[in-house]
Amino acid sequence: MTVIRTLASKVTIACAVSALSLNVAFAQSPQAPMQMAQAAAPAANKAFEPVSGQAGKDVVWVPTQQELVDRMLAMANVTKDDYVIDLGSGDGRTVITAARLGARAHGIEFNPDMVKLSQDAAKREGVTERASFEKADIFQSDFSKASVVTMFLLPQLNIKLRPTLLDMKPGTRIISNTFDMDDWHPDESLVLSTDCASFCRAYKWIIPAKVAGDWRVGGDELQLTQTYQMLSGTLTRGGKKLPISEAKMIGTQITFTVDGKRYTGEVGGGKMTGTAEGAGAWTAERSST
Template identity: 35%
Template sequence: MRRHLPLSLLLLLGAGAAGAQPAAPRGEAEALVAAERLAQAMVRLAALRSDDHLLDLGTAEGRVPVAAALAGARATGVETEPELLNRARRRAAEARVADKVEFREEDILRTRLTGASVVVMHLPAESQEQLRPALLRLAPGTRVISDIDGLPGWPPEQTQTVELPDRSLGRLRSQRLYLWRVPAPVDGAWCAPGGLQLAFRQSMRDYRATLGRGDAVAAQWRGRIEGASLPPPAVGRLRPWLIWSDGQLLVRRGIPGLPDGIRLTRRPAAGCTA
């Protein structure tokens, strides 16, 4: 079994091949240290699992994919510059994770995102906005990480400030990172057994729900989607806890009329049947 090295060793590994090379100018060395520090912070923010596949858009020298592989996940880096990709592949080989990392030369904005459970972007805001439709088609719960808050109208779930004390004077000594999770697409009407209907009005993570039968309303509430999970409000009356599952909504914790374990399906054109 491969033993995964702690992320704290990444900086040493990244510098391993440089030991026999002339020392980099001070400003360049500081930039490399900052880049390593940011790569490690992004991987920690992603909270990677062994079954994750991280896709790094604009990977440059491959620091984030290598860090992800050292943390136990699979990773793919996408870049447009062949020389940067050559450096990335050397980095993966030196870290002994070349079997877990792939690097591709592609147009970043045309890269297929399907299959990634984590997407890291090193892109300007306008490019992030171009990718938004494709990001929102990914599986609910997919994590999206960037160092730019470039998705207006989609508030990040988490932010983190990374201190960069090694940067030279006159440059920012910290960098903000942003984490989003793709929300389950629940907008519209859903059918439950017994003729009950659950209707959602969704705005990214936020939703309003109405449960009823015909014109009779049994319950209404507001909530916030957490990836594939729709937990109930923390206060007020008991409300169901729903989980997105293969295009259906599974009732994890039920209420009268919606018991635990049942599944809701999209309402067909003919409406919900009793």
């Protein structure tokens, strides 16, 4: 038994010394770093693949199905004359689809891997002249030049963006996937009716011109109160205050009814010009805000 134990100990020591010698020799070999790098290369070179539900800076990422992307851009009436900005552009499909329609389109995305993924997709689609992406925080970005803004954010983020959106150029179209803007009711909405289990709705707002205040309409006085695109107020004529009804802004277009007549007009430069049913043309100039 003692001999066997002694032999076993010697064999164990010999194996350990041999293994140590091989490890030292491998480490000292000039090919060792290259061999180690080659072994790690497959993991390092693996293409990034986004996963639905993956965490992001402000929201988790969930891809918008292509049918809804198409319907959202159609609802915005996107043409080659538009500049579309997607807030939180994810895998880039909204930007790329807008570019296919001929529009200039830009995606703002915080995840650099998603930005690279989107850029590669734009190259494959041949739309890099019209589609661009940047790694940035949407709350620190200037998107004021957009004529169309798209987004798929949570309600509290929409509310946080609301003051910035309302300061954009009147007529700018805002399209939101699934989530609304609380008491700022949309001008239009849609729901996918087939093969859609979740995230099937879209909302549209048109940024209204700001018209609250006093306006002089010939010898009459028009007083307007504004809440988002909705208006209320009175028209004072001959010392009598007449309430206005069905009053609304759609971009720079104003409509209201007073004394049984429907007024429509365009707002710009401190003036309103339009027509009234049965009363012909009318104009108004701002007297106070």
